[in-house]
Amino acid sequence: MKKIDAKGVHFKELNENIRQALADGKTKITLNNVNGQYYIGTGLKGKDITINIEGVPGNDMAAFMDGPTIHVSGNAQDNISNTMNSGKVLVEGHAGDVLGYGMRGGRLFVRGDVGYRVGIHMKGQKRNMPVIISGGMAGDFFGEYMAGGVLILLGLNAKKGESIVGDYLGTGMHGGEIYIRGEVDIERCGAEVGIDDPDEHDLKTLEKYISEFCKDFSLDVKDIMKKPFKKLIPVSSRPYGNLYAY
Amino acid sequence: MFKSQALPEFLASIDTNKCIRCKRCIQNCGWSVYSWGGDRVQIDTQKCVRCLRCYHYCPVEAIEIKENDTRYRANANWSFYNIRNLKRQAETGGIPLTGMGCDLPYPILFDNLLLDACQVTNPSIDPLREPMELRTFLGKKPAKLTIKKDANGKPKLKTKLTPQIELAAPFIFSPMSFGSISLNAQKILAMTAKERGILMNTGEGGLHEDLYPYRTNVMVQVASGRFGVNPQYLNAGVAVEIKIGQGAKPGIGGHLPGEKIPLEVAKTRMIPTGTDALSPAPQHDIYSIEDLRQLIYALKEATEYKKPISVKIATVHNVAAIASGIVRAGADIVYLDGFRGGTGAAPAIIRDHMGIPIEHALAAVDDRLREEGIRNEASIVAAGGIRSAGDAAKAIALGADAVAIGTAALITMGCTVCGKCYTGNCSWGITTQRPELTARLDPEVYGERLSNLIRAWEHELMEILGALGVNAVESLRGSRERLRGIGLDSQMLDILGVKPAGR
Numbered sequence: 140m141k142k143i144d145a146k147g148v149h150f151k152e153l154n155e156n157i158r159q160a161l162a163d164g165k166t167k168i169t170l171n172n173v174n175g176q177y178y179i180g181t182g183l184k185g186k187d188i189t190i191n192i193e194g195v196p197g198n199d200m201a202a203f204m205d206g207p208t209i210h211v212s213g214n215a216q217d218n219i220s221n222t223m224n225s226g227k228v229l230v231e232g233h234a235g236d237v238l239g240y241g242m243r244g245g246r247l248f249v250r251g252d253v254g255y256r257v258g259i260h261m262k263g264q265k266r267n268m269p270v271i272i273s274g275g276m277a278g279d280f281f282g283e284y285m286a287g288g289v290l291i292l293l294g295l296n297a298k299k300g301e302s303i304v305g306d307y308l309g310t311g312m313h314g315g316e317i318y319i320r321g322e323v324d325i326e327r328c329g330a331e332v333g334i335d336d337p338d339e340h341d342l343k344t345l346e347k348y349i350s351e352f353c354k355d356f357s358l359d360v361k362d363i364m365k366k367p368f369k370k371l372i373p374v375s376s377r378p379y380g381n382l383y384a385y
Numbered sequence: 386m387f388k389s390q391a392l393p394e395f396l397a398s399i400d401t402n403k404c405i406r407c408k409r410c411i412q413n414c415g416w417s418v419y420s421w422g423g424d425r426v427q428i429d430t431q432k433c434v435r436c437l438r439c440y441h442y443c444p445v446e447a448i449e450i451k452e453n454d455t456r457y458r459a460n461a462n463w464s465f466y467n468i469r470n471l472k473r474q475a476e477t478g479g480i481p482l483t484g485m486g487c488d489l490p491y492p493i494l495f496d497n498l499l500l501d502a503c504q505v506t507n508p509s510i511d512p513l514r515e516p517m518e519l520r521t522f523l524g525k526k527p528a529k530l531t532i533k534k535d536a537n538g539k540p541k542l543k544t545k546l547t548p549q550i551e552l553a554a555p556f557i558f559s560p561m562s563f564g565s566i567s568l569n570a571q572k573i574l575a576m577t578a579k580e581r582g583i584l585m586n587t588g589e590g591g592l593h594e595d596l597y598p599y600r601t602n603v604m605v606q607v608a609s610g611r612f613g614v615n616p617q618y619l620n621a622g623v624a625v626e627i628k629i630g631q632g633a634k635p636g637i638g639g640h641l642p643g644e645k646i647p648l649e650v651a652k653t654r655m656i657p658t659g660t661d662a663l664s665p666a667p668q669h670d671i672y673s674i675e676d677l678r679q680l681i682y683a684l685k686e687a688t689e690y691k692k693p694i695s696v697k698i699a700t701v702h703n704v705a706a707i708a709s710g711i712v713r714a715g716a717d718i719v720y721l722d723g724f725r726g727g728t729g730a731a732p733a734i735i736r737d738h739m740g741i742p743i744e745h746a747l748a749a750v751d752d753r754l755r756e757e758g759i760r761n762e763a764s765i766v767a768a769g770g771i772r773s774a775g776d777a778a779k780a781i782a783l784g785a786d787a788v789a790i791g792t793a794a795l796i797t798m799g800c801t802v803c804g805k806c807y808t809g810n811c812s813w814g815i816t817t818q819r820p821e822l823t824a825r826l827d828p829e830v831y832g833e834r835l836s837n838l839i840r841a842w843e844h845e846l847m848e849i850l851g852a853l854g855v856n857a858v859e860s861l862r863g864s865r866e867r868l869r870g871i872g873l874d875s876q877m878l879d880i881l882g883v884k885p886a887g888r
Contacts, residue, residue, distance in 0.1 A: 150686075151686075154686055158689070177679065177682065177683075178682065178683055178686040181683055181686040181687050182616055182619070182686055182687030182688065182689070184616055198679055199679060199680075199683045199686075202683045202686075202687065203614070203615070203616050203619060203683070203684075203687040204616075205615065205616045205617075217670075218670055218679070218683075221670065221683065222607075222611050222614050222615075224615045224616055237669055237670045240611065240669065240670055241610070241611025241614065243611075243614075243615060243655060256669050259669055260609070260610060260611055262611070262654075262655035262656060263655070264652075264655055267655070280669075283669070284610075284663055284665065286655070286656040286657065286660070287655065287656065287657070311663060311665070313656075313657070313660045313661065313663070314656060314657045314660060376643070376657055376659060376660040377643050377659070377660055377661050378661070379640070379661055379663075380642075380643065380661065381479065382479060382480055383479045383480050383481070383482045383642075383732075383807075384473045384474055384476075384477035384478075384479030384480060384481045384482070
């Protein structure tokens with residue numbers, strides 16, 4: 140276990156220190172006193188790398204990341220897991236806007252709330268299926284332009300009758316799946332989205348992902364699965380197919 | 386059957402006396418203009434785009450493709466294309482799409498600029514017999530160089546240089562994605578780039594595994610759809626480009642129609658087969674110069690500061706201020722795409738009415754960066770309407786470090802600028818993904834043609850430099866004293882920073 144003190148260290152130096160520690164053969168790194176430094180874990184490759192972050196990491200954490208696991212003990216900021224390829228990001232607190240932009244694989248689990256435009260442009264293929272789960276609530280444009288992958292919103296802290304998701308849900312969606320725990324108002328959805336009840340197969344997949352989430356955050360999966368989910372999928376693979384005069 | 390009131394643009398005809406019924410026209414036409422009628426070839430001329438594939442492959446020259454003489458009544462205000470577009474819109478309710486660059490008769494300032502030459506008082510150089518340097522380095526240049534002497538008294542460069550791309554000549558290929566063009570077309574660009582020591586750009590469609598052997602001559606692109614972007618991809622090429630805008634469609638995003646997304650393209654882009662690939666205009670993580678800086682440095686971190694980062698924008702009214710912001714945000718290369726730049730698909734209304742020409746933009750950006758003392762911080766690539774080595778030389782004299790060509794390169798592959806790239810039916814196998822069409826484009830054969838073009842432009846540029854009496858392309862860069870304007874008013878001359886001919 141390598142400890143790096145991030146206090147007052149510029150992101151460029153901090154990330155150089157991390158890369159140096161990895162080059163020295165250290166695979167478990169703890170960063171103390173992190174205070175908004177950008178790009179932690181950005182571009183890092185390697186499945187056996189684990190980074191623990193004490194403090195609040197800055198924007199673009201785990202961008203283009205390929206393999207490592209990052210654990211954030213508190214809150215995190217914007218653009219986490221930007222175009223991430225594989226690996227895992229766990230955030231114990233809340234996280235900001237534009238999380239998992241164009242994410243291509245791996246996991247982004249946020250225990251608390253997430254901001255606007257989460258999971259936009261997500262991609263996915265059979266062997267590379269990115270999954271984002273937020274235990275709290277989400278802002279507008281959740282899953283915008285989504286082309287693949289799985290987005291799950293649990294709303295565990297929601298008050299009764301409160302919507303756990305913002306407006307323009309899944310706008311421009313043309314692939315992938317969004318699961319929302321509880322009811323979804325169609326008025327909140329983009330025109331490209333259809334609301335459905337998950338079938339048996341969906342529920343199995345859902346339980347698999349949520350079990351992983353619950354294990355990571357010591358939550359009770361049965362408790363969470365008690366409440367029914369809604370499944371959101373694109374109504375058309377070509378939402379704008381008729382827009383043009385050829 | 387409902388007959389469209391939109392008149393056919395072209396009339397395809399076959400001289401039945403000459404025709405030997407070999408059916409090659411039927412086989413070659415990607416638009417299904419021709420079909421077999423039992424004893425002769427039948428023609429659906431409404432579908433003809435005059436790409437001339439059939440004409441070239443007719444062994445007996447029986448085919449003729451003429452302009453349709455049947456026109457709407459001549460009207461100086463309501464042109465044929467105005468009326469035709471209205472008819473099409475009335476019939477479909479859609480947005481007319483188009484391909485290639487703007488074809489309307491806006492002024493082309495390259496044609497109003499003339500280069501200088503040496504006579505008597507300053508000697509010109511014969512490029513055939515004297516050394517002539519075309520090598521160009523793209524990337525951030527230091528404001529000053531510090532040199533120290535080593536133990537043996539030999540001078541050593543102390544200043545640490547940021548990464549540079551070395552080009553054998555100041556030409557690169559503009560970004561054209563796998564999807565918008567065929568893999569064979571991309572291979573031709575990559576092979577030529579490698580052979581001539583220049584660059585091709587993946588565009589926003591990922592890097593197909595077949596192109597990895599050419600990675601030393603590839604620039605990879607990241608745009609709003611993030612298609613094909615992974616760590617391997619970012620580190621595959623010699624530079625990474627962030628695409629903000631495209632000259633043909635400033636302010637709007639990419640839209641690759643589902644017809645052009647078969648399995649291979651879908652796999653490379655990581656999206657479902659047959660859906661429309663959407664890369665919207667806004668990158669939702671970039672709302673400001675500060676946000677752009679964040680992505681630039683995310684890419685620098687992901688590539689460990691080993692690769693220059695380019696930012697591509699469409700030239701719009703405030704391009705000089707925007708370019709200044711881009712340079713200050715940390716970009717190593719600013720790629721300016723003028724409004725005449727080509728596209729695989731754009732709404733005609735956008736292509737034909739938005740942005741400004743590259744000539745104005747280039748002069749304005751170069752001026753602004755010089756005034757602010759940051760011109761050395763980034764290289765400028767000029768694109769959008771470069772048709773010849775003459776245009777390239779003029780662009781360099783206006784301030785560009787290198788020029789990018791797209792349409793010119795496609796023309797060597799058979800393209801006739803028919804402008805129907807968005808349909809995915811390109812009979813030349815360039816802007817299509819239909820396997821029977823793409824198979825026509827032999828990378829070996831057409832790679833040689835494109836290499837020929839670049840070699841010819843290299844020679845032409847050397848001739849121009851020789852006539853100007855300089856022996857390196859660097860000496861022409863930003864040297865507007867070697868340009869004169871013809872037929873331009875004083876304000877235009879002022880914007881371009883050139884004197885009128887005769888002064």
